[in-house]
Amino acid sequence: MPERLRTRASLAGLPLSAAPWLAAGYLASYLLVGGALFAVATAAFLGGVVLSQFTVTVPLIICSVWVIRGCAQVERGRAALVDRPIPYRYSEVTEPGLPAHIRTRCADPAFTRDCAYLILLFPPLLVLDLFALVVWLGALGCLTLPLWYPAIGVSGVMAEDGMFGWLHTLPGALALALAALVLLPFAARLLLVTARLHLTVAQAVLRPPGDPLAEAKGVLDRPGPLSAVPGGRRTGIPTEPTENRETHETNTGRAG
Numbered sequence: 561m562p563e564r565l566r567t568r569a570s571l572a573g574l575p576l577s578a579a580p581w582l583a584a585g586y587l588a589s590y591l592l593v594g595g596a597l598f599a600v601a602t603a604a605f606l607g608g609v610v611l612s613q614f615t616v617t618v619p620l621i622i623c624s625v626w627v628i629r630g631c632a633q634v635e636r637g638r639a640a641l642v643d644r645p646i647p648y649r650y651s652e653v654t655e656p657g658l659p660a661h662i663r664t665r666c667a668d669p670a671f672t673r674d675c676a677y678l679i680l681l682f683p684p685l686l687v688l689d690l691f692a693l694v695v696w697l698g699a700l701g702c703l704t705l706p707l708w709y710p711a712i713g714v715s716g717v718m719a720e721d722g723m724f725g726w727l728h729t730l731p732g733a734l735a736l737a738l739a740a741l742v743l744l745p746f747a748a749r750l751l752l753v754t755a756r757l758h759l760t761v762a763q764a765v766l767r768p769p770g771d772p773l774a775e776a777k778g779v780l781d782r783p784g785p786l787s788a789v790p791g792g793r794r795t796g797i798p799t800e801p802t803e804n805r806e807t808h809e810t811n812t813g814r815a816g
Contacts, residue, residue, distance in 0.1 A: 564642045565752055565759075571745045580748035583755035584696055586641045587689040590758070593638060594682060597631040601678035604628050619658065625665045632674035636766055643759060649768040670768065677765040685758060692754035699747040702740035705733040 567579040574580060608624035629650070636646035651668040653661050665671060 563644070565756060567752075571749065574748040574752075575744050580696070580751045582642050583751045584693065586638075586755050587693055587751070587758065589638060589641065590685065590689050591693070593634065594686065597634060597678055598682040601628050601631045601675065604631075605675060605679060618662065621662055622665060625662075625671060628674055628678065629671065631678055632766060635677065635762065639759060639762060642755060646763055646766050647768060648766065673765050677762065681761065681765070685761065688754055689758060692751050696747045696751050699740045699744045702736050703744060705737050705740075706730065 564582050565579050567574065567577045569577040569579075604624040604627040608621045611620050611624070612618070633648070636648060639646045648670065650670045651664055653664045655664070
């Protein structure tokens with residue numbers, strides 16, 4: 561679970577804790593920053609596709625790749641609002657020459673994931689974040705309605721004889737505020753769940769893939785019978801020398 565989204569508050573006390581407010585800041589910043597990154601990354605991606613058709617503009621493809629990588633770095637750093645920044649790892653260029661540089665950068669799986677997150681996942685994440693924020697801000701607005709209900713315009717359906725004319729009265733504003741007070745903890749919970757889901761998607765797409773052999777490598781790196789480290793410590797107890805002046809470790813049969 562993200563560090564800053566952890567809370568020990570009960571459901572009733574959840575709106576008073578810091579977690580839903582941090583979640584709201586994380587989601588609200590995506591509406592602004594994510595929209596700008598989507599526009600820049602889309603323009604860079606389409607520009608790179610168009611420029612790839614012309615040999616004279618091939619060096620500019622690298623610029624578009626770096627622009628998209630920079631946008632992904634901004635999104636990785638934005639995760640620090642609720643958790644640690646998302647780690648990253650890109651493929652290193654091992655061959656000389658511009659064609660090899662372009663081939664390595666464009667075929668890098670990390671670059672593909674950057675494009676997927678910044679461009680393809682932006683619409684669903686935007687809708688998800690916007691829905692949670694509308695519910696949260698709507699509950700807060702209704703909760704404070706008794707303070708500003710006289711400012712509601714009296715026209716059309718808001719007229720005194722209209723459908724929502726009761727909102728222009730103090731009893732109506734108090735009734736709606738009471739309903740919002742009951743629903744506010746659930747809106748805070750929805751906000752936290754949405755922020756955690758968004759961050760989980762960002763981490764799953766933008767962070768380096770895990771090494772499936774990491775556990776096996778850890779076993780080989782530790783001292784023991786399977787140690788791959790030269791001179792690894794042996795845990796067996798040597799026996800008495802034999803006629804060939806060799807010693808053997810208990811239960812291993814290895815000659816010393």
